[in-house]
Amino acid sequence: MEQVVLQADWTAREDLARLVAVLGADNLRWVGGAVRDSLLGAEVHDIDAATTLHPEAVMAALREAEIKVIPTGIDHGTVTAVLPGGNVEITTLRKDVATDGRRATVAFAEDWADDAARRDFTINALYAHPLSLLISDYFEGLADLDARRVRFIGNARERIAEDHLRILRYYRFQARFGSMLDGEAEEACADMAATLKGLSRERVASALLALLALPDPLETVERMFARGVLPVVLPEVTPATMAELAALIAFEKSRSAKPAPLRRLAAMLPAEPKLAEQVAARLRLSTAQKKALSRMARRGGMEADVRALAYREGPAMARDLLLLAERDAKALDGWEVPTFPLKGGQIVERGVGAGPEVARILQAVEVRWMAESFPPQSRVDEILDEELARRA
Template sequence: MLRDLAEAEWPNRAGLAALTAALGADNIRWVGGAVRDSLLGAEVHDVDCATLLTPDVVIDRCREAGIRTVPTGIDHGTVTAILKDGPVEITTLRRDVTTDGRRATIAFAGDWREDAARRDFTINALYAHPQTLAIDDYFGGRDDLEARRVRFIGDARERIAEDHLRILRYYRFQARFGAELDAAAEEACTALAHTLKGLSRERIAAELLALLALPDPHATLERMRAGGVLGVILPEACPAQLAALARLIAAEAGQGFAPDPVRRLAALLPPSPDVAEAVAARLRLSKAQRGRLVSAAERTANDCENPKALAYRITPQLAIDRLLLLGADAQALAEWTVPELPLKGRHVVARGITAGPAVARILRTVEQRWVAENFPGPDRLEELLGEALAQAALQR
């Protein structure tokens, strides 16, 4: 059963009241995720606003009310109001003039239903009055929420033809909210999977990672593979890799680790650094994401022998990635802080070794044994230094 919007916390935020006063209650509606998630009883972070006012009027009225705005998407009618309790995107009602599957040319509109008709799914086209919280539902979105059904507004193929990314958005929303599959949506996504080739890699990567960040996207990815969608965006994800993903998801949940999309992407790839590099480049991942993907691909069974030594060498995050992908226990690293070797070059010099390469060699020897013995305390460290000095003396 859906919740009452009045039970949610966010409509009472002081910043939203100030924004409503500045723009006029009848000129705006809260729309999209905040309304949808509140009806489901889910936590709300971002609030979006639709308005009858044009962007220049929004900016002027906010300025008069002392609210700072940023023209984050001015070409598409969007400005962002910077409020103390969180930013709010304010978008003028729109209608599509032309679309080519990648971008749309829009015109401002003056009708709430017309604006709703250009949105992707019925559950995303719910508009709430800022004061009464009455919801305008033009396409049966509330019923679809109740049924946990993700359904395109209008003809699924036409909506996908307007923006091919809606294929991936469908699967993400279905994985998050869906229980009952919509046959028309499933058929359209499968039939038009090839159109994803025309999208920018960045947009594909963002949607794929968002899907992988959900609690358990495995069944959805299996359906995407069966329908030929996954093969278009990630051909490396063969059945064996999907099985690896299922094991990883189970390991994360069993050991108390939050879902991690980059780690899960690594599970969908064969353990090959070259493949990881190629996929990271193709998806235009960040340098940090590329590094994690490549490190995960370098995993070997030997990594499980001493998890803390591995973490000391490659960082805890990278070590956790490898261990979970290998099906090993990574819980010891969850809150572990990498220790710093207390021994410095000056300590070796103080023991009679001339500053230079010999000092560095002795430090490396001591560090290797200190790590192998699980970072013992000062007394044992002093013994390790003594043993390394004796060994160095024999070699001279």
């Protein structure tokens, strides 16, 4: 087979050349997403390296060269080199000793093929020499990449048994890279879907939101639902809410709206605030995420005035709500939410005693100010005069 050479601008970075010089070119390979994405012509965000050196030796060499290094996952063989052009995670070659579906016990290895064999998919087990940039492909990952096929390394069921989260990773990678379906992978994920129940909710939530953050995950999510995988982690999803997701993604495309995983999750759930809060709690979402998901579940009865909605909810939430309702948000483009130019103290200065009446007047003026599309201070003063006269 003809050898493939990695061609990517990032490989010419001076700080990476220095890293290679310090650790030794024969001891290091670029691996994983940076190699895969470069071969696809996609943007590269993170660079990972594999090394034959043990983490203590890596840290010692980098410190001697005055390169900052952080022991980010040293128990698993990973350290992070802090470089001017972007950090690099460096992991010692590993092989699995024992797995239980949630975590693995690993031992350091000396052979690149052993390290490749413990990775999940063939397209993630491509290694590039830092100088020659020749690709080492141990499991026909290059052919799978050309075919846009996401295929487990070795036996799919064995790979999933080692780490159940690989089911969700498979679907995320399929949604991002795949066009040709791998029958063995599809059957294994469906048959072993129940094993997802044993994972931590945080890991499930992270994987699910990562999938929903992709430009167009609809076909994959629909297949997950049809094959019984999605109901294991989101039993609240129904055919009706799947249709809501499809409508949302279509409307997002028509408005060139950026994907928002929490918005899409909201579409997949019935519009019931208590249920949304239960799902958020089960998935261990943050307080802010829980609040947002609950608000999006109360998406009925929104203000007709788009800017009034943004004033009450904030621009980001307003856009989410409008997209979910398939309503246009152009009125928000370039518009900054104004600050209500009236304080309670100003009402007290007009002779109203401090207390509930001040709050009632303030609210009445604010409602009229919003209804009149946020007029300037002069008009607010007039509205205040009118409200005070009404209460005289």
